[in-house]
Amino acid sequence: xxxxxxxxxxxxxxxxxxxxxxxxxxxxxxxxxxxxxxxxxxxxxxxxxxxxxxxxxxxxxxxxxxxxxxxxxxxxxxxxxxxxxxxxxxxxxxxxxxxxxxxxxxxxxxxxxxxxxxxxxxxxxxxxxxxxxxxxxxxxxxxxxxxxxxxxxxxxxxxxxxxxxxxxxxxxxxxxxxxxxxxxxxxxxxxxxxxxxxxxxxxxxxxxxxxxxxxxxxxxxxxxxxxxxxxxxxxxxxxxxxxxxxxxxxxxxxxxxxxxxxxxxxxxxxxxxxxxxxxxxxxxxxxxxxxxxxxxxxxxxxxxxxxxxxxxxxxxxxxxxxxxxxxxxxxxxxxxxxxxxxxxxxxxxxxxxxxxxxxxxxxxxxxxxxxxxxxxxxxxxxxxxxxxxxxxxxxxxxxxxxxxxxxxxxxxxxxxxxxxxxxxxxxxxxxxxxxxxxxxxxxxxxxxxxxxxxxxxxxxxxxxxxxxxxxxxxxxxxxxxxxxxx
Numbered sequence: 001x002x003x004x005x006x007x008x009x010x011x012x013x014x015x016x017x018x019x020x021x022x023x024x025x026x027x028x029x030x031x032x033x034x035x036x037x038x039x040x041x042x043x044x045x046x047x048x049x050x051x052x053x054x055x056x057x058x059x060x061x062x063x064x065x066x067x068x069x070x071x072x073x074x075x076x077x078x079x080x081x082x083x084x085x086x087x088x089x090x091x092x093x094x095x096x097x098x099x100x101x102x103x104x105x106x107x108x109x110x111x112x113x114x115x116x117x118x119x120x121x122x123x124x125x126x127x128x129x130x131x132x133x134x135x136x137x138x139x140x141x142x143x144x145x146x147x148x149x150x151x152x153x154x155x156x157x158x159x160x161x162x163x164x165x166x167x168x169x170x171x172x173x174x175x176x177x178x179x180x181x182x183x184x185x186x187x188x189x190x191x192x193x194x195x196x197x198x199x200x201x202x203x204x205x206x207x208x209x210x211x212x213x214x215x216x217x218x219x220x221x222x223x224x225x226x227x228x229x230x231x232x233x234x235x236x237x238x239x240x241x242x243x244x245x246x247x248x249x250x251x252x253x254x255x256x257x258x259x260x261x262x263x264x265x266x267x268x269x270x271x272x273x274x275x276x277x278x279x280x281x282x283x284x285x286x287x288x289x290x291x292x293x294x295x296x297x298x299x300x301x302x303x304x305x306x307x308x309x310x311x312x313x314x315x316x317x318x319x320x321x322x323x324x325x326x327x328x329x330x331x332x333x334x335x336x337x338x339x340x341x342x343x344x345x346x347x348x349x350x351x352x353x354x355x356x357x358x359x360x361x362x363x364x365x366x367x368x369x370x371x372x373x374x375x376x377x378x379x380x381x382x383x384x385x386x387x388x389x390x391x392x393x394x395x396x397x398x399x400x401x402x403x404x405x406x407x408x409x410x411x412x413x414x415x416x417x418x419x420x421x422x423x424x425x426x427x428x429x430x431x432x433x434x435x436x437x438x439x440x441x442x443x444x445x446x447x448x449x450x451x452x453x454x455x456x457x458x459x460x461x462x463x464x465x466x467x468x469x470x471x472x473x474x475x476x477x478x479x480x481x482x483x484x485x486x
Contacts, residue, residue, distance in 0.1 A: 033082065034061060034064070034079035034080060034081065034082065035061075035079070035080045035081070035082055035083075035084060035121065036064065036077055036078065036079055036080075036121065037077075037078045037080060037086060037119065037121055037125060038075055038076065038077055038078065038121075038123075038124040038125065039075070039076045039078055039092035039106070039124055039125040039126075039127040040069070040073055040074070040075050040076075040124045040125070040126065040127055041073070041074050041075075041076065041092070041094065041127040041128065041129065042072060042073060042074075042128070042129075043074075043094075043128075043129045044066060044074040044076060044094065044127075044129075045094075045129070046094065046096075046104055047063060047066060047076065047094060047106065048063070048066070049062075049063055049064065049065060049066060050062050050063060051063040051104075051105060051106060052105040052106070053078050053080065053105065053106045053107075053108065054105045054106070054107045054108065055084065055086070055107075055108045055110075056110075059105070060080050060081050060084045060108075061078055061079050061080035061081055061084065062078075062079060063076055063077070063078060063079075063106065064077040064078065064079040065077035075124060076092070076106070076127070078092070078106070078125075085118055086108060086110075086118060086119040086125075087110045087111065087114050087115075087117070087118060087119065088111075088115060088117040088118060088119050088120075089110070089111035089115075089119075090108050090109065090110045090111065090119055090125055091108075091109045091125065091126050091127065091128070092106055092107070092108055092109075092125045092126070092127035092128075093106070093107045093108075093109050093127065093128060093129070093130050094106055094107075094127070094128075094129045094130060095107060095130045096129060096130050096131060106127075108125075246382075358382075358383065359380055359381070359382055360380065360381040360382075360485070360486060361378070361379070361380050361381075361485065361486045362377075362378070362379045362380075362381070362392075362483060362484070362485045362486075363376070363377075363378055363483060363484045363485070364376070364377040364378075364379075364466060364481055364482070364483040365481050365482055365483070366466060366479055366480070366481035367479060367480050367481055368470060368477065368479050369470075369477045369478045369479060370470065370471070370475055370477035375394075375395045375398070376395065376396045376397055376398075377392065377393070377394055377395065377396065377403075378392045378393045378396045379391070379392035379403060380392055381407075384406070386408065387406055387407050387408045387409065388406070388407040389404075389405075389406055389407075390403060390404070390405040390406070390407060390417060390419075391403060391404050391405075394421065394422040394423070395422070401422040401423040401424075402420055402422075402423045403420065403421055403422065404419050404420045405417040405418060405419035405420065405421060405426065405428065406418060406419050407430070412432075413431060413432040413433075414429075414430070414431050414432075415429070415430045416428065416429050416430070417429070417430070421442055421444040422444055422445070424444040424445040424446070425444065425445075425446055426442060426443060426444030426445075427442075427443050427444070428440065428441060428442045428443070429441045435458075436457060436458040437455070437456070437457055437458075438455075438456050438458075439453070439454070439455055439456075440453075440454045440455075440456060440468075441453050441454075450470075450471055450474070451471070451472040451473065452468065452469070452470045452471070452472070452479075453468050453469050453472055454466050454467070454468030454469075454479070455467050455468055456483070462484055462485050462486060463482065463483070463484060464482070464483040464484075464485060465480075465481070465482055465483070466479070466480060466481040466482065466483060467479075467480055468480075
């Protein structure tokens with residue numbers, strides 16, 4: 001009986017030792033068969049058999065065996081729970097910590113992009129030891145790499161001698177600038193101290209000016225409240241309406257003047273006669289040129305010279321006759337215009353309730369070399385406060401383009417005009433060289449700018465002559481003409 005008891009006791013002790021040994025190793029007698037994977041490490045320090053293996057933070061097994069393959073490589077056998085899926089490309093990482101307390105488990109890190117394929121058990125998993133910074137700063141390798149590159153770039157920048165020279169020059173320049181500003185501040189302070197009385201007076205004057213502005217503002221407000229400004233505004237509007245009525249009457253008179261057949265017929269005759277004179281002048285010029293080019297033949301052939309002189313004389317007589325005819329026609333036009341202008345001027349020379357005014361008129365006949373045509377301009381001028389109002393027709397009897405401009409004097413000899421010229425926004429300048437000679441410039445048409453320059457010479461009895469250039473900078477076409485003014 002004692003032997004049986006001893007055997008039973010030994011058996012119980014043996015079973016207890018076996019169970020305790022498996023417990024120490026972290027294993028169980030009844031545990032299922034584990035899936036074994038392998039992982040290779042260059043440094044497997046800190047890992048012992050039984051070290052837990054984590055996947056996504058969950059313990060899925062432990063280290064079953066550690067062996068050294070060669071002096072630079074250690075292989076760990078990992079026993080994982082049955083059914084544990086290890087994705088292809090998974091790495092085994094031995095974490096490191098700044099404070100080494102306890103055992104660090106091995107972590108299985110799957111790839112960022114899963115393909116669905118599983119790791120093979122006969123192919124060792126790549127393993128490495130983590131950095132102590134990984135627990136504090138994830139992706140520390142990339143961060144350290146970028147920091148290293150930054151430090152290298154900064155070092156290269158600091159080693160750049162040209163940059164250092166520029167920085168030193170900048171510092172020297174900055175020091176000089178600071179010194180200049182210091183001197184300037186000292187000078188300003190000294191100037192303020194020396195002119196303190198003047199500054200005080202200037203401030204007092206500015207204060208008085210502000211007070212004056214305030215008094216003016218209060219005065220304007222009082223006028224607004226009293227209604228005096230409204231009365232003055234009503235008077236101004238009444239005057240504007242009166243001027244508008246006179247302007248309407250002026251337009252009616254201009255239309256009647258433009259459409260008067262008594263004025264158009266003499267003007268047409270003048271244009272025809274001037275055209276004949278121009279043609280005759282061209283013939284004379286051609287004959288003179290022929291005489292000049294053939295001087296040798298002229299010296300040998302006196303008879304031909306006599307004939308040419310006779311021809312020139314005849315044409316000169318014709319030119320003189322036609323000039324006399326033009327003068328007679330001009331006198332005829334003046335007599336015919338006199339009645340019309342007296343009617344229009346009589347209307348505008350009447351005394352109006354607001355005061356008196358006198359109307360002036362100007363009729364110009366211009367020969368445009370480009371495009372080779374005659375143009376008639378009719379303009380009326382009416383004195384207004386601080387200037388003159390001009391109204392009329394540009395190219396009357398043909399295109400009938402409107403002229404409405406306001407003239408303002410700058411000096412007794414110089415003035416300017418603005419408004420509508422040839423039915424386009426326009427601007428003009430008038431400059432008197434002498435009592436009988438003046439210059440005139442007209443610019444108009446914003447979309448297709450045009451500039452005309454003309455010189456006027458005043459004859460007796462209200463006649464004047466024009467000589468100028470049209471389309472300056474865009475053709476430079478000469479122009480000539482005559483004018484009648486009242």
